[in-house]
Amino acid sequence: MYQAHIASSTFDCTEGSIPIMPLSRNAKSMVTLxxxxxxxxxxxxxxxxxxxxxxxxxxxxxxxxxxxxxxxCCVLNSTVVELWYAVHNKSKLGPHTEMGITVSASCExxxxxxxxxxxxxxxxxxxxxxxxxxxxxxxxxxxxxxGSVYQNQKLNGMDDYxxxxxxxxxxxxxxxxGKFSDSLLDLDSLDYGISRAQxxxxxxxxxxxxxxxxxxxxxxxxxxxxDYCLYRDTIRTSKAEDINWLFNAxxxxxxxxxxxxxxxxxxxxxxxxxxxPLAKTIWMKKVARTxxxxxxxxxxxxxxxxxxxSQYPVCYGI
Amino acid sequence: MxxxxxxxxxxxxxTIVPAPLDRDEKxxxxxxxxxxVQDIDRRPLTFVNSRKTMFLYEADEKKLRQILPxxxxxxxxLVEFTYMNHITSNTxxxxxxMIAIAASCEGTKGAFYTNLYVPESAALCAGREFxxxxxxxxxxxxxxxxxxxxxxxxxGGNPGRRFFSFMIERNxxxxxxxxxEYTSHQMSDLPRLPLYQGNPDWCxxxxxxxxxxxxxxxxxxxxxxxxxxxxxxxxxxxxxxxxGKDIHTxxxxxxxxxxxxxxxxxxxQKLVGVVSNTFNMYYPPSQNCIWTKTIHRTPEEVEALxxxxxxxxxxxxxxxxxxxxx
Numbered sequence: 119m120y121q122a123h124i125a126s127s128t129f130d131c132t133e134g135s136i137p138i139m140p141l142s143r144n145a146k147s148m149v150t151l152x153x154x155x156x157x158x159x160x161x162x163x164x165x166x167x168x169x170x171x172x173x174x175x176x177x178x179x180x181x182x183x184x185x186x187x188x189x190x191c192c193v194l195n196s197t198v199v200e201l202w203y204a205v206h207n208k209s210k211l212g213p214h215t216e217m218g219i220t221v222s223a224s225c226e227x228x229x230x231x232x233x234x235x236x237x238x239x240x241x242x243x244x245x246x247x248x249x250x251x252x253x254x255x256x257x258x259x260x261x262x263x264x265g266s267v268y269q270n271q272k273l274n275g276m277d278d279y280x281x282x283x284x285x286x287x288x289x290x291x292x293x294x295x296g297k298f299s300d301s302l303l304d305l306d307s308l309d310y311g312i313s314r315a316q317x318x319x320x321x322x323x324x325x326x327x328x329x330x331x332x333x334x335x336x337x338x339x340x341x342x343x344x345d346y347c348l349y350r351d352t353i354r355t356s357k358a359e360d361i362n363w364l365f366n367a368x369x370x371x372x373x374x375x376x377x378x379x380x381x382x383x384x385x386x387x388x389x390x391x392x393x394x395p396l397a398k399t400i401w402m403k404k405v406a407r408t409x410x411x412x413x414x415x416x417x418x419x420x421x422x423x424x425x426x427x428s429q430y431p432v433c434y435g436i
Numbered sequence: 437m438x439x440x441x442x443x444x445x446x447x448x449x450x451t452i453v454p455a456p457l458d459r460d461e462k463x464x465x466x467x468x469x470x471x472x473v474q475d476i477d478r479r480p481l482t483f484v485n486s487r488k489t490m491f492l493y494e495a496d497e498k499k500l501r502q503i504l505p506x507x508x509x510x511x512x513x514l515v516e517f518t519y520m521n522h523i524t525s526n527t528x529x530x531x532x533x534m535i536a537i538a539a540s541c542e543g544t545k546g547a548f549y550t551n552l553y554v555p556e557s558a559a560l561c562a563g564r565e566f567x568x569x570x571x572x573x574x575x576x577x578x579x580x581x582x583x584x585x586x587x588x589x590x591x592g593g594n595p596g597r598r599f600f601s602f603m604i605e606r607n608x609x610x611x612x613x614x615x616x617e618y619t620s621h622q623m624s625d626l627p628r629l630p631l632y633q634g635n636p637d638w639c640x641x642x643x644x645x646x647x648x649x650x651x652x653x654x655x656x657x658x659x660x661x662x663x664x665x666x667x668x669x670x671x672x673x674x675x676x677x678x679x680g681k682d683i684h685t686x687x688x689x690x691x692x693x694x695x696x697x698x699x700x701x702x703x704x705q706k707l708v709g710v711v712s713n714t715f716n717m718y719y720p721p722s723q724n725c726i727w728t729k730t731i732h733r734t735p736e737e738v739e740a741l742x743x744x745x746x747x748x749x750x751x752x753x754x755x756x757x758x759x760x761x762x
Contacts, residue, residue: 155696421482
């Protein structure tokens with residue numbers, strides 16, 4: 119028997135596109151952990167996307183159900199809700215796919231899309247957007263468009279059929295299949311108040327659980343033509359009657375429980391480039407806990423006893 | 437006409453914690469407000485029959501000091517490269533890989549975690565956002581098999597754990613792989629163990645970095661978790677040991693996304709050995725911040741930071757196989 123060892127320093131960061139490690143730079147350029155080998159770094163800033171594709175299912179839901187998903191500082195603007203998938207093949211956080219639900223809301227006169235549920239396939243994107251208050255979880259997400267006739271090395275026509283799915287911890291959360299009909303939806307419904315401005319509630323707790331800070335993090339509208347470019351020739355639509363839909367509440371993910379839909383309006387898909395602007399906090403509050411509070415409110419688990427949410431197929435990672 | 441099916445009820449055996457929005461706000465510790473990635477039902481965090489495999493080796497002290505942030509001081513040149521298989525925990529089953537070195541912070545000594553990898557999001561967020569454990573997501577594989585006595589596996593019998601194979605892969609690169617054979621059950625067969633191993637005066641140390649959404653400030657904290665001795669209950673009859681020569685293959689690779697191969701390579705291509713054991717663990721519900729610093733940025737500095745790279749220009753680290761998620 120022998121012992122083999124390979125240690126590589128191939129990716130010397132003294133030149134090329136990889137930044138030197140944060141501990142060797144000005145301390146002001148350190149943004150996340152690990153301190154010497156961060157999950158994402160300054161080479162992700164500004165965060166841009168090229169030729170990303172978004173699929174927006176537009177639905178109607180009960181006003182009371184949507185309001186329950188909003189923090190107390192927000193008011194609801196519309197009962198139209200967007201359930202979306204986004205495929206980012208070129209992004210400063212690396213390629214990833216997202217899924218989420220966004221509703222139209224406002225806070226003290228500022229309008230935005232608020233995302234109570236969101237999922238992503240990759241860790242850097244999850245961490246970056248959780249920093250901005252998105253409630254990202256990691257899930258298995260697939261988007262598929264197909265149906266073109268491939269002949270003589272040329273695509274004949276367009277991909278007319280689609281299939282989307284998201285699973286997590288052994289449960290299917292959502293799937294939709296169907297056909298693009300390109301019968302124009304009411305495009306006004308695209309602009310149902312969910313502007314590209316975003317706000318999300320970030321809740322961060324210190325390590326001893328004595329304090330929690332709630333922040334409504336607002337990211338302004340991306341400027342059309344400057345920091346946002348919609349490829350109009352890529353817009354495709356599908357009518358509700360051309361879509362099959364399954365939406366499932368699970369012990370781990372309660373989207374379908376808290377936000378069931380009354381009616382599917384249709385789906386629109388499009389490609390775009392975007393450069394995201396800096397976010398800012400527009401509302402905040404602090405919640406303090408005494409030692410008794412921590413024991414009373416934060417210790418729901420019983421040591422060495424595991425409930426049904428502690429059991430699911432082991433995940434082998436990305 | 438397509439079908440439109442919605443199952444809105446959540447199956448519940450009575451153990452599911454109510455959603456945060458239906459509880460007292462003092463019980464809400466993370467976002468999302470309605471459906472958080474991890475919640476109070478995982479506190480205090482406990483593990484039953486977790487399996488741990490700890491590779492030990494000496495590394496270049498100069499390189500180790502390079503990756504220790506202020507104010508941490510290096511206490512030893514021994515590196516612990518550990519895999520864990522958490523079969524049953526109240527955060528669910530998951531695998532974990534971690535690298536620790538002995539360090540101290542203003543008199544508090546502990547195992548400082550330089551890198552951690554987990555496959556799933558609840559453990560990743562809990563570690564990064566609460567404890568400052570520097571977790572990334574990766575594909576991790578742990579395998580132990582083969583009967584020590586050479587007996588074929590029989591129904592109901594133990595499949596054995598004579599040989600081992602471990603691996604971490606992330607973003608299309610293998611970060612680490614090791615294979616070998618256990619040859620002993622005595623930890624005393626190893627020439628060295630980490631200073632913190634079984635020492636009640638040592639704790640766990642981590643370095644939390646939390647940046648505000650507007651990038652105007654970054655708060656840095658050194659966090660200590662109670663003595664490891666109070667956390668672990670090792671099952672002595674599960675200890676397996678291999679000395680350095682019994683580790684058949686070992687590969688630790690630097691990649692564009694993960695630099696540990698560059699800074700944490702074994703010195704003189706030698707390994708001390710490996711120890712595996714099965715244990716129960718109680719993870720303290722809260723930790724202590726023992727050092728903190730806030731980095732403030734002016735609007736001009738924020739502008740410069742946020743525009744570090746060229747928009748719409750994608751480089752080596754922005755391209756890797758698109759993960760399907762997990």
